[in-house]
Amino acid sequence: xxxxxxxxxxxxxxxxxxxxxxxxxxxxxxxxxxxxxxxxxxxxxxxxxxxxxxxxxxxxxxxxxxxxxxxxxxxxxxxxxxxxxxxxxxxxxxxxxxxxxxxxxxxxxxxxxxxxxxxxxxxxxxxxxxxxxxxxxxxxxxxxxxxxxxxxxxxxxxxxxxxxxxxxxxxxxxxxxxxxxxxxxxxxxxxxxxxxxxxxxxxxxxxxxxxxxxxxxxxxxxxxxxxxxxxxxxxxxxxxxxxxxxxxxxxxxxxxxxxxxxxxxxxxxxxxxxxxxxxxxxxxxxxxxxxxxxxxxxxxxxxxxxxxxxxxxxxxxxxxxxxxxxxxxxxxxxxxxx
Amino acid sequence: xxxxxxxxxxxxxxxxxxxxxxxxxxxxxxxxxxxxxxxxxxxxxxxxxxxxxxxxxxxxxxxxxxxxxxxxxxxxxxxxxxxxxxxxxxxxxxxxxxxxxxxxxxxxxxxxxxxxxxxxxxxxxxxxxxxxxxxxxxxxxxxxxxxxxxxxxxxxxxxxxxxxxxxxxxxxxxxxxxxxxxxxxxxxxxxxxxxxxxxxxxxxxxxxxxxxxxxxxxxxxxxxxxxxxxxxxxxxxxxxxxxxxxxxxxxxxxxxxxxxxxxxxxxxxxxxxxxxxxxxxxxxxxxxxxxxxxxxxxxxxxxxxxxxxxxxxxxxxxxxxxxxxxxxxxxxxxxxxxxxxxxxxxxxxxxxxxxxxxxxxxxxxxxxxxxxxxxxxxxxxxxxxxxxxxxxxxxxxxxxxxxxxxxxxxxxxxxxxxxxxxxxxxxxxxxxxxxxxxxxxxxxxxxxxxxxxx
Numbered sequence: 189x190x191x192x193x194x195x196x197x198x199x200x201x202x203x204x205x206x207x208x209x210x211x212x213x214x215x216x217x218x219x220x221x222x223x224x225x226x227x228x229x230x231x232x233x234x235x236x237x238x239x240x241x242x243x244x245x246x247x248x249x250x251x252x253x254x255x256x257x258x259x260x261x262x263x264x265x266x267x268x269x270x271x272x273x274x275x276x277x278x279x280x281x282x283x284x285x286x287x288x289x290x291x292x293x294x295x296x297x298x299x300x301x302x303x304x305x306x307x308x309x310x311x312x313x314x315x316x317x318x319x320x321x322x323x324x325x326x327x328x329x330x331x332x333x334x335x336x337x338x339x340x341x342x343x344x345x346x347x348x349x350x351x352x353x354x355x356x357x358x359x360x361x362x363x364x365x366x367x368x369x370x371x372x373x374x375x376x377x378x379x380x381x382x383x384x385x386x387x388x389x390x391x392x393x394x395x396x397x398x399x400x401x402x403x404x405x406x407x408x409x410x411x412x413x414x415x416x417x418x419x420x421x422x423x424x425x426x427x428x429x430x431x432x433x434x435x436x437x438x439x440x441x442x443x444x445x446x447x448x449x450x451x452x453x454x455x456x457x458x459x460x461x462x463x464x465x466x467x468x469x470x471x472x473x474x475x476x477x478x479x480x481x482x483x484x485x486x487x488x489x490x491x492x493x494x495x496x497x498x499x500x501x502x503x504x505x506x507x508x509x510x511x512x513x514x515x516x517x518x519x520x521x522x523x524x525x526x
Numbered sequence: 527x528x529x530x531x532x533x534x535x536x537x538x539x540x541x542x543x544x545x546x547x548x549x550x551x552x553x554x555x556x557x558x559x560x561x562x563x564x565x566x567x568x569x570x571x572x573x574x575x576x577x578x579x580x581x582x583x584x585x586x587x588x589x590x591x592x593x594x595x596x597x598x599x600x601x602x603x604x605x606x607x608x609x610x611x612x613x614x615x616x617x618x619x620x621x622x623x624x625x626x627x628x629x630x631x632x633x634x635x636x637x638x639x640x641x642x643x644x645x646x647x648x649x650x651x652x653x654x655x656x657x658x659x660x661x662x663x664x665x666x667x668x669x670x671x672x673x674x675x676x677x678x679x680x681x682x683x684x685x686x687x688x689x690x691x692x693x694x695x696x697x698x699x700x701x702x703x704x705x706x707x708x709x710x711x712x713x714x715x716x717x718x719x720x721x722x723x724x725x726x727x728x729x730x731x732x733x734x735x736x737x738x739x740x741x742x743x744x745x746x747x748x749x750x751x752x753x754x755x756x757x758x759x760x761x762x763x764x765x766x767x768x769x770x771x772x773x774x775x776x777x778x779x780x781x782x783x784x785x786x787x788x789x790x791x792x793x794x795x796x797x798x799x800x801x802x803x804x805x806x807x808x809x810x811x812x813x814x815x816x817x818x819x820x821x822x823x824x825x826x827x828x829x830x831x832x833x834x835x836x837x838x839x840x841x842x843x844x845x846x847x848x849x850x851x852x853x854x855x856x857x858x859x860x861x862x863x864x865x866x867x868x869x870x871x872x873x874x875x876x877x878x879x880x881x882x883x884x885x886x887x888x889x890x891x892x893x894x895x896x897x898x899x900x901x902x903x904x905x906x907x908x909x910x911x912x913x914x915x916x917x918x919x920x921x922x923x924x925x926x927x928x929x930x931x932x933x934x935x936x937x938x939x940x941x942x943x944x945x946x947x948x949x950x951x952x953x954x955x956x957x958x959x960x961x962x963x964x965x966x967x968x969x970x971x972x973x974x975x976x977x978x979x980x
Contacts (some may be wrong), residue, residue: 357725363799379681422759454898455900457900457901457902457904458898458899458900460905460906461899461900461908464905464908464909464912465908467912468908468911468912468915471912471915471916472915472918475915475916475918475919475922478919478922478923478926479922481926482922482925482926482929485926485929485930485935486929488935488938488939489929489934489935489938491938517658
């Protein structure tokens, strides 16, 4: 897919990969911030251990759904350097690690590898070829720890086989990527990031952010109520009618976007109800735990002999009792106290 | 001891002025029999006493008066008693009342009995509500023996709303009423309460109440439990379509007795589960006498109707459209098309089924439940459940605290070889239990207790 772009002939050595344009590529890559965190941690650790920055190598794992590849996690790879300075990836270690990961995460596959450094080099292509032997079509993720701004330090590449001058060579083409995350991951990563930067904070900035959002919404709400109260008293005749005030309120209303369509309300309620249900589940869990502790104490107090077949216990309420404690549950209750 | 009016009044006023209420209580109890004989004096004594200051004395006299009224007495005496009780309750002093709660509740048992005899139960409902409020004294979740009376009167009068207010609240405390509250009152409360709910067609709550009555810890089976079990079976069939098994903590005497003696109802349940309406009706007519004797025939007929409805509901899971004849055939109904249509219309109106009937082609079209659960009402109901649950959680926490500081409990925890521990540990590990194995556990608890006590 080497096209002569913009009338320029890209003068490159045969083994140099084409920077090219950041075209569409054949994948869309979604990156989880956990991966970035892992790689930077890896690099920082090695730098601290060896007192000098080193190039690190590791594997990327994730899920692929058609053209969309979601890179979720990463782990480090063992490698050896031979006489020429070429890096040989230890495939055996890789297979062991992959199997271990598969045991925990069943539907996550190995999709590529990462490294640090600046521009793409020969070395990278060679390692890439080695990875290609393990898996077809891997992606290559490069993190530049020394890059100044945020946008330029992460680059993702995919490989294409090109025929040039009779030889099949691999070229690495940059891909577009987007950052994607779940709320929990975001808060967790924030937490970790904060912990490395500032030692004092216990709270992640994401939850702080949400909290400040909440307080600002509450403030907005109280202010709107205030205005509403004013309008109601004007309507009831308690306060004199001030046209200028009314005009500004009217202007305020005009500025609101048109909300409140049926679809929006039903979706809002859907989500609201789901979250309330989850809250209910959490409350039920806590209640079960309290109940368990109480029943254990009650049994102890009244010398109830614990038999395998039946337990006598006070019924506080049928709806909310645990459906007959079994042996294992009491054991859990006891170990809890320990 | 002479029982002239002046003597008695002077005694009562003396004790009350010195605030020796317990002594007064004992005095009244001692001379109970004596005073009982002199009925005519009661009214005179009452006139001389002030309700507020001498509540206890007044209460005892009223109790005697109540026990004197028999089935032969006139209606006026009963209404007069009721009026006096109303006045008493509005003015009485709670502290004095607390010493003779059982006596107080007894009066209402009498009144209920008298009203039911004379077939004018409706007159007593308001009085009972007042009595419950007085006895509960601000704790709406405490059970008194008057609850059972109220439910009984409501059932006899077929006026259920006043009772609902009291039985809708979950019970978390049982008022001992100076030792006069017995299992009879508890069982009657749950039995009558269940009947009230059954009459209101709130079958889920009714089932819960019957279950509570049947699973009361018992060493002997009481008649109330047997009746409650019969209704339990019927309501369970109407509500769920099968006999929900009793919980595991039902006492063994009850389970054994049920196995041996409740055969007609068990057969009804098994027949219902098989799903054939004709066979069910055959069984019902066979055991007609038993059901009628138990006054359960109405419920049994409702069970039969619910079987038909359930069969139709099963069809909604298999078919999307069906002709009316097919419905009759597949649901094994023995009614003709018009009756089926009426039944379907009724079910649609009561939201038991979602369907449409096409008159021209005589087809029934079954729809899905249009409820999306994305409305404000769902949110409110979930929120209410969460609040309820948190209330219950708080109550359990309180009970937890109460147990933890109970000296008996502390004693048991501290003793490192309590027999309970030994048995459990022995069963667990099948080795001889040593004090060392239970000591770590006790010490952990102790540290927790220390933290709490601080």
